[in-house]
Amino acid sequence: MAGLSDAQKDAFWRDGYLTIENAVSPDLLGRLRDTFSDWVEESRGHAVPYGETINNKPRFDVEPEHSAEKPGLRRVNAPVEVSEAYYEAMASSHMTDCVADLIGPNLKFHHSKINSKLPGGATQVKWHQDFPFTPHTNDDVITALLMVDEVTEENGPLEVLPGSHKGEIHGLWHDGVFTGAIDDGIAAECQRKAVRSIGPAGSVCLMHTRLLHGSAPNRSANPRTLFISVYSAEDAVPVSPSPMPNKFEGTVVRGIRTGRVRSIPYEITLPQLPSTASFFDQQAKHKK
Numbered sequence: 001m002a003g004l005s006d007a008q009k010d011a012f013w014r015d016g017y018l019t020i021e022n023a024v025s026p027d028l029l030g031r032l033r034d035t036f037s038d039w040v041e042e043s044r045g046h047a048v049p050y051g052e053t054i055n056n057k058p059r060f061d062v063e064p065e066h067s068a069e070k071p072g073l074r075r076v077n078a079p080v081e082v083s084e085a086y087y088e089a090m091a092s093s094h095m096t097d098c099v100a101d102l103i104g105p106n107l108k109f110h111h112s113k114i115n116s117k118l119p120g121g122a123t124q125v126k127w128h129q130d131f132p133f134t135p136h137t138n139d140d141v142i143t144a145l146l147m148v149d150e151v152t153e154e155n156g157p158l159e160v161l162p163g164s165h166k167g168e169i170h171g172l173w174h175d176g177v178f179t180g181a182i183d184d185g186i187a188a189e190c191q192r193k194a195v196r197s198i199g200p201a202g203s204v205c206l207m208h209t210r211l212l213h214g215s216a217p218n219r220s221a222n223p224r225t226l227f228i229s230v231y232s233a234e235d236a237v238p239v240s241p242s243p244m245p246n247k248f249e250g251t252v253v254r255g256i257r258t259g260r261v262r263s264i265p266y267e268i269t270l271p272q273l274p275s276t277a278s279f280f281d282q283q284a285k286h287k288k
Helices: 006-015 026-043 084-091 094-103 184-192
Strands: 015-022 060-061 073-077 107-117 125-127 142-147 157-158 196-197 204-208 213-215 223-235 252-255
Touching: 006 015, 006 107, 026 060, 026 084, 084 094, 084 107, 084 223, 094 107, 094 142, 094 213, 094 252, 125 184, 125 196, 142 157, 157 204, 184 213
Parallel strands: none
Antiparallel strands: 015 204, 060 073, 073 107, 107 223, 107 252, 125 213, 142 204, 142 223, 157 196, 157 213
16 A cells, blocks of 8 residues: 655644544454454453553553443553554554654654543543653654544544644643643633544544644544554654553564664653553543
């Protein structure tokens, strides 16, 4: 499959995001969907977050209202460690090639997760940038959000502020508390100008690490599940521990390992690592 066109590359660097269809094959998409459905069924047997990752955090995170009758599996940490299908999508798909077209040719994997909003779920993501969560020596870092389900206007799509990746890095600490969310006034301005990333299942939204974004709860009758993989240029080196460590962190998935480090000037306050299964609990501390 052909890579990104020059027009697509220009659009990404202008807007800070790009949505493309058919980022994985139909067969792989089916396996991703089946695997997640199995995990949802498994979650019915658990009342609280469960499973274990390499940093002893729960792998599977559930909403506070989760129950066997109405499962609320909202996060799977490092699914590439426990699913061949999710590893293939991260490392060996058209999605991977598209990311390499933007920040390659040497491309490195950082971490992955699944964020899901089941019908009627309360989960929302407050406005933030990814870079302050996972700062690197340079900002050639891309978050790839693969749509495992169709994403519509109604089921809690990703909302972005086009062009905001060219602006400042916003703080996520407020009154001495790391909330993982930007200032409410800035968030309100983002919401007024927000653009939604929607598409059929199998599409991917490629998002620059400094792009401002968030999402609302899923008020529809249909699920909205995203497989999220974070990649960096091979010469971008993390300056803070990963909030989601995994055994594949640092794997070069395209090109070669050069061992070089490239730095750009910026200043941030380092993030606070989550003490629970996901950053949703951190964002819950952000009170308006």
